[in-house]
Amino acid sequence: MAPKHPLIQHAENIAESFIESKLAIKKHINELETKLSTAKLELKAAVLSEKNLLHFSVTRDGNFQCPSCWVKKAVRFDLTPVENATGDRFDHFECKSCGSHYEWEA
Numbered sequence: 524m525a526p527k528h529p530l531i532q533h534a535e536n537i538a539e540s541f542i543e544s545k546l547a548i549k550k551h552i553n554e555l556e557t558k559l560s561t562a563k564l565e566l567k568a569a570v571l572s573e574k575n576l577l578h579f580s581v582t583r584d585g586n587f588q589c590p591s592c593w594v595k596k597a598v599r600f601d602l603t604p605v606e607n608a609t610g611d612r613f614d615h616f617e618c619k620s621c622g623s624h625y626e627w628e629a
C-alpha cells in the first residue's frame with residue numbers, strides 16, 4: 524500500500540476542523556431561525572398596533588381605557604383609579620390586566 528500523499532493529509536485536517544464545527548453551526552442556525560421568527564412576530568404586532576391606534580377610544584361606558592392593551596392586543600380594558608397622595612395634582616390610573624400605569628394633570 525502506497526503512503527498517503529501529504530496533500531491528502533492536509534485535506535483531511537482541513538475537513539476535520541469543519542466536521543468538528545458542524546454541530547455548533549447547526550445550533551447557530553437554529554438560534555438565527557428562532558430570532559427570525561421572533562422578529563417576524565414583532566413586525567406583525569407593530570403593523571397591527573398602527574391599525575389599532577386608529578380605533579383607540581379614550582373612554583368606554585364612562586371608564587378610561589388602557590391604551591397598552593388596546594394598541595398591543597386590541598383588547599378593551601378599563602383603567603382603575605389609583606388613590607392620589609395628598610397635594611398630588613395628577614390623576615393616576617393603572618391597568619389590572621397588563622400592569623401599566625398612567626397619569627395626567629387633574
Ligand SMILES: [Zn+2]
Pocket residue numbers: 589590591592593600618619620621622623
Ligand atoms: Zn392594559
